[in-house]
Amino acid sequence: MWNKHTQNLQTCLSSIEVSGNDCCPDGCDEAFSVWKGMTEELRKQGKIIYLIGNGASASMASHFSADLAKNAHVHTQVFTDLALITALANDISYDQVFVEPLKRRLTADDMLVAISSSGNSPNVVNACSLAADTGASVITLSAMSAENKLRSMGDINFWLPAETYGMAETGHACILHYWMDSVSFPPA
Template sequence: MSWKSSLDSLFAILDELVVTDADGVAMDTDQGFALLVEWIDGCREDRRRIYFAGNGASASMASHFSTDLAKNAEVPTEVFTDCSLITATGNDFGYDQTFAYPLSQRMVEGEVLIAISSSGNSPNAVEAVKKAHEFGGLAVTVTAMNPDNALRGLGDLNFYLPADSYGMAESGHAVVLHHLVDIFSERNG
């Protein structure tokens, strides 16, 4: 594969970003970002948090964008990437609870969880979204691969890329999340 074909593939995937609501109804991409920005603004105004969760490379993205959003949107954020927390929770409650359990100790109504999963089938991300709803939170999913993945059907707002490889999914997700942060960067000068 040449560099140019990789770029063309990534552009094609990004160009096919699908944003859906809780009912699975597609919406205009900019409308989806605007809704998420509205939710983040509401959290900032009420000093509520935005939580991030993801596995592997998505965990790195969760950490990266938690920091970027805190800095650029001036909103409290939290990410579940502490290895002691993950291993203790996984050991005591099961790996599928590594995000849901700490979320249940922190989340209050109206806060937002952003769950990132390339496959969209990570059991711990799925359980975190369910827990967010249980506590009156809003859930945003960022997924790829299979359009019928488990996570995509659970979010209040869902960003899906039709990537068929982890490299393209992760690269595309980084672009989607950078776009979100850039909205705040441009607005705040």
């Protein structure tokens, strides 16, 4: 059973598809190189990487926000404060919990990293639309259906043909670790 699971994960990761705004026709290696360059430029300018997601994807957003700040010396921001999320959900709408704070903070020089296993979470999709309209860079990580909304919304889109949340979340963590490791400074 374990070997089958790891084989499924390897198959899923090796079947990743990358798309974007005329970016990365040569696939993953080029996409990661472009993403690394975007991140290094953002770091040099002192701009911000916003990371968003729901549930386990929110946990990943928080985890990688902390690791990027610590290891890559990048300014990061997540919206995981329970008071903020519940106030916005109650007073406005849950599909706006990321849009509302981004309206007040996001600039055209920033980056939004959107993580969604289904690729159809309205709050994540709405945030990507706002970021694109603002002119910020948008990176998406999605899975499940090949026709999910998020898959075509970013400057770089990583899609995994995962059929379960566990496989999608594990694959997304692998993508995020690979990116973070590429922009991190070696330990002192």
